[in-house]
Structures are given as C-alpha cells and as structure tokens.
Amino acid sequence: MDVIVTPTPELKGEIGALSSKNYTTRYLLVAALAEGTSTIHFPAHSEDSDAMRRCIRDLGAVLEEDDEKIVITGFGSKPVDVKELNVGNAGAVLRFLMAIAALCPEVTFVNTYPDSLGKRPHDDLITSLGQLGVEVEHQNGRLPITIRGGQPRGGKITVSGSVSSQYLSALLFLTPLLEEDSEITVLHDLKSKVVVGQTLEVLAQAGITIEASEDLMTYKVPGRQKYVAQSYTVQGDYPGSAAVLAAAAVTKSDVIIHRLPVESKQGEKAVVDVLQMMQVPLTHENDIVHVKGTGQLQAVEFDGDAATDAVLAMVAAAVFAEGTSRFYNVENLRYKECDRITDYLTELRKAGANVEERQAEIIVHGRPEGVEGGVTIDAHYDHRVIMALSIVGLRAKQPIVIRDAHHVAKSYPQYFDHIQALGANIEWVQG
Numbered sequence: 001m002d003v004i005v006t007p008t009p010e011l012k013g014e015i016g017a018l019s020s021k022n023y024t025t026r027y028l029l030v031a032a033l034a035e036g037t038s039t040i041h042f043p044a045h046s047e048d049s050d051a052m053r054r055c056i057r058d059l060g061a062v063l064e065e066d067d068e069k070i071v072i073t074g075f076g077s078k079p080v081d082v083k084e085l086n087v088g089n090a091g092a093v094l095r096f097l098m099a100i101a102a103l104c105p106e107v108t109f110v111n112t113y114p115d116s117l118g119k120r121p122h123d124d125l126i127t128s129l130g131q132l133g134v135e136v137e138h139q140n141g142r143l144p145i146t147i148r149g150g151q152p153r154g155g156k157i158t159v160s161g162s163v164s165s166q167y168l169s170a171l172l173f174l175t176p177l178l179e180e181d182s183e184i185t186v187l188h189d190l191k192s193k194v195v196v197g198q199t200l201e202v203l204a205q206a207g208i209t210i211e212a213s214e215d216l217m218t219y220k221v222p223g224r225q226k227y228v229a230q231s232y233t234v235q236g237d238y239p240g241s242a243a244v245l246a247a248a249a250v251t252k253s254d255v256i257i258h259r260l261p262v263e264s265k266q267g268e269k270a271v272v273d274v275l276q277m278m279q280v281p282l283t284h285e286n287d288i289v290h291v292k293g294t295g296q297l298q299a300v301e302f303d304g305d306a307a308t309d310a311v312l313a314m315v316a317a318a319v320f321a322e323g324t325s326r327f328y329n330v331e332n333l334r335y336k337e338c339d340r341i342t343d344y345l346t347e348l349r350k351a352g353a354n355v356e357e358r359q360a361e362i363i364v365h366g367r368p369e370g371v372e373g374g375v376t377i378d379a380h381y382d383h384r385v386i387m388a389l390s391i392v393g394l395r396a397k398q399p400i401v402i403r404d405a406h407h408v409a410k411s412y413p414q415y416f417d418h419i420q421a422l423g424a425n426i427e428w429v430q431g
C-alpha cells in the first residue's frame, strides 16, 4: 500500500503515545525466560513485537492476551526443541533470540526480508557465541542463520559494540542462565549505549544480578540465575512519538502527546530537548508533551548516537530550519532496515531537501521556504524513513507519494491514523 501525503499547514489535537517497542520486546523475552507467570500491561502491537510474541511461543512460552495486558507463562532456561524461527524484519528480536537459541540443540532463523534484515550483519554476535562454544552456520554473517547450541557454559566473552548494541544486550540476556559465571568485555566503541541501559533496567526488574562498569564496557554476570516472573508496565514510545513531535514542529500546531514519561531511559526522549534547541515552543510535564508549533525552527548540532531511532525525524524537522544542522556520530544508521544515511538522503533529495552525507554524519542546509515535493518516495522497507518523509510531505508544496508505506507497521501501525486524527491530509492507495 502507498500513502499520499498532501501538504497540511496545521495540526491540532491530542493522542496517546504508542507503547514502547524496546521495552515490549524485552519484557516479552524476560517473561519467557522466567518459569512462572508474568503479566505485561500495555504491550506494544506492531510487526516487531508480534515477531517476539510468535518466537517465544514457538520456543514454548504460553501467551494469553486481552486488550490491555498479556499473561505469559515462561519456559525458563529450557526452551522446547524448535527447528525454525521467523523474526520477520526485527533486528533486535533476531539478535536477542540468536543468543537464547544457544539453549536449543539446533535452530534456523529464516530469511523473510532478504532486502532489509537479510542484508544486516550479525558477525560480531556470531564471534561472541563462538567463544561460548556455540556453532553458528551463516551466510557471510547474514541470514539464514543456524545456531547449534546445546550447553554453553559461560566464561570470558568479548563482543564488539561498534556496529550495534544489540549483540551485547543479547549476551546479557543469555549469560545469567549459564552454568558458570561470565565476564563480558565490550571491544572498540559501544554504539547506542543508552539502549543497553534499558536492557539492564529490565534485567534488574526480572530479578537478574549483573555488575556493570560505569562506562558500560565490562560486565560480571553470575551464572545459574533464574528470571523471576513479574508484573511489568510498558511506557510510551519515544522513537515513534519523535515523528509526531517533529510533524508538529514543522507545522502551525497545537499537539499534545500523553504517556511520555519525563523520567525514562529511552535515549530518544532527547527529541524534546533537540526541538527546544531548535526554538520550537513546547512543554514537557507530567508525562505530557505539548507542542505549539509556529513552523519556524533554527538549525541544531546533535550527537545522534544518544537517540538513534529519533535521528531521522529530527533530520526531517531540520529540513525546514533556518541555517545548517549537523547530526554526527551516526554511522550505525547505515546498518539498520536500510542505509539510513545514503538511502534516506536520496529520498530527502528527491523531495527537494538540501542534504549532504559523511560516513558518520548528516548535514542539512535548511529550507524554511519549504521544499517542492510532487515526487514518489521509495520506503526502503524502513518504517522510520516512511515516517520521516511524511513529515517532509506535510510542509512540501506538492503532495508526496510514499510507496510501500505499510512497512510503517514494523514499529507504529497506527502512525498514519494518529497524524490523520491531528489533521494531516493522508490517503492510502493501492500500490
């Protein structure tokens, strides 16, 4: 399905934020790794969180769900002997479960998105699993991947953090269950470091003890631990909400989003500070963000690694700012659903934006007068590219068609309904 975004000068209204993708995937996993029955309130519903639901069920967890909660009876440290898992296009779900699959005799992760997740590298995690004695069959570090685990014992492990934090998170979920204590050392840099804070927070909530160094580069993980069944509540999602906030920032707006906690470990909450730095009038109190946009923005410089999943939305806002914006330290955007630097900027340029790329940087020469639009955009299977280009479409001179916009459902299926409810001019058409 394609979406036509017709220029919309004003947005107005209130929405509740979608539930956090990163917390939902983590709570589903720790609930599955516990032996008792856990409850997760307000879990996210999206292709990625559904992928985790499907896979933990295949691994032996029992799930019962109603409108506001999911009750999960876990399999503990003993998943059933499943032969195949399908994670869809969900990177984090794949990486976390590649580690957990080490508890199974032999599992193959199939390749259902050859042009997206199928292109993403997993070599660094494969190397670390090898150190635990886990045999991994792969296609040059990519899907399809077969894990032959059995009984990894723990010990000293190194993992590179220079491409993704998800490899480290994966090892942090697995190692507490192993026979021996483990010591994990992160090599090189650790990208998306803030997301590891979410992993540690959830592990602690699930009763797991891990000693992490202050810089998050070394970990002592006692073995033979048990995940404790718990009750969890999922907070609102900043990465998805960042797109709605950026849309409000580039239009004349009066937009309120509920359920965005002021105290949160989600790095993408920085979108609020970045928009403020861009002189967008907004307040953030009592878990409510209220934007009263004028459509006028100033350029900004920002270390994007602190808010990796909100960078595309911030860049879209910067397209209409006065001056030149720079988003640096973002090389790992190249290893996501698409190359979120080259592919994304290609689409932005089509729409009329003036943007430049470096290996680890996006530079935006703002056009407060607006961009031309009147083009068809390729989604590159990327929900965040789709949301970002819709923001540009709101302020373009001519409508923008976003092809295969249904991939927005990877993280935020109700995104277009939400911005439509705020007044955005959106039409779905058969592609």
Ligand SMILES: O=C(O)C1=C[C@@H](OP(=O)(O)O)[C@@H](O)[C@H](O)C1
Pocket (backbone or CB within 6 Å): 022, 025, 092, 163, 164, 165, 166, 169, 191, 192, 195, 308, 309, 332
């Ligand atoms: O651990 C997680 O749940 C995630 C980590 C981040 O990935 P990288 O560590 O690869 O940057 C983020 O982009 C992704 O959406 C979710």
Ligand SMILES: C=C(OP(=O)(O)O)C(=O)O
Pocket (backbone or CB within 6 Å): 089, 090, 091, 092, 093, 309, 336, 337, 384, 411
């Ligand atoms: C990169 C993302 O997800 P993942 O790595 O889990 O596929 C994302 O949600 O933007």
